[in-house]
Amino acid sequence: MKSDPLLQEGRDLRTEASAGRAASTLPRRIGAKILHELRGALPPTIFFFVGFNFIVLTTNLLVARYAVAVSSFMLATVAALVVGKAVITANAMPFLKLFDRSPLIQPILFKTAIYWVAVFFARLAERFVHFLVDGNRPGDFAEYLISSFSWHRFIAISLWIFVLFLIYVTASEFSQLFGPAEMRRLLFAYRPSELQLNRRQRVRELMRLNRLADDHEVDEFRDPGSAAHQKLVEIVERLARAPRPKP
Numbered sequence: 131m132k133s134d135p136l137l138q139e140g141r142d143l144r145t146e147a148s149a150g151r152a153a154s155t156l157p158r159r160i161g162a163k164i165l166h167e168l169r170g171a172l173p174p175t176i177f178f179f180v181g182f183n184f185i186v187l188t189t190n191l192l193v194a195r196y197a198v199a200v201s202s203f204m205l206a207t208v209a210a211l212v213v214g215k216a217v218i219t220a221n222a223m224p225f226l227k228l229f230d231r232s233p234l235i236q237p238i239l240f241k242t243a244i245y246w247v248a249v250f251f252a253r254l255a256e257r258f259v260h261f262l263v264d265g266n267r268p269g270d271f272a273e274y275l276i277s278s279f280s281w282h283r284f285i286a287i288s289l290w291i292f293v294l295f296l297i298y299v300t301a302s303e304f305s306q307l308f309g310p311a312e313m314r315r316l317l318f319a320y321r322p323s324e325l326q327l328n329r330r331q332r333v334r335e336l337m338r339l340n341r342l343a344d345d346h347e348v349d350e351f352r353d354p355g356s357a358a359h360q361k362l363v364e365i366v367e368r369l370a371r372a373p374r375p376k377p
Contacts, residue, residue, distance in 0.1 A: 175214030182206035
């Protein structure tokens with residue numbers, strides 16, 4: 131049975147078009163992936179850029195009378211980039227969200243520890259690369275760490291990194307809890323007098339709502355005659371009646 135040349139040509143054209151679409155979408159996917167990774171690394175990089183440079187500035191001011199400089203802003207900037215890359219690597223680990231449903235102190239401490247360990251090894255890897263660039267053999271790196279490496283400086287910087295990560299992760303967790311828009315309103319729009327009473331009331335109701343959601347299934351909330359549904363309605367009514375602060 132002979133095939134129709136027109137049909138065969140149409141199939142070939144469709145195949146070529148599909149291949150062309152696949153080839154055109156691949157760079158877009160790669161670009162979107164890179165852009166997503168850069169967006170994830172940007173907040174910690176900016177935070178540690180400011181933090182490291184502030185530490186460098188204050189430390190150099192303390193030793194200015196001795197006409198020495200402990201570190202430079204360029205090194206602080208490079209360190210911030212290393213931290214940003216380490217955060218990307220840590221965020222790719224599936225167990226990072228292990229304590230997301232636990233009390234807030236647990237995910238804060240857990241993520242801080244994971245980020246700190248990731249940066250610790252990233253800094254050692256960076257030092258290893260510099261060791262090789264200087265013309266040394268890879269097998270001599272362990273001896274270098276024992277005999278010549280400045281562990282006092284390395285540990286001091288690691289302690290500062292831990293403190294900065296603790297601040298960063300705490301702010302990040304609260305931002306995820308309240309939402310970026312609500313955090314901006316809390317920081318820049320609301321007055322403390324407006325938040326002092328009704329904010330506590332709303333937070334208590336939201337905590338009751340959270341406990342209610344943990345104790346009951348979704349089907350119970352859908353049943354108008356269930357106790358869970360009645361409690362849900364009562365909480366929503368109290369939230370609706372609560373006065374809202376004006377921005």
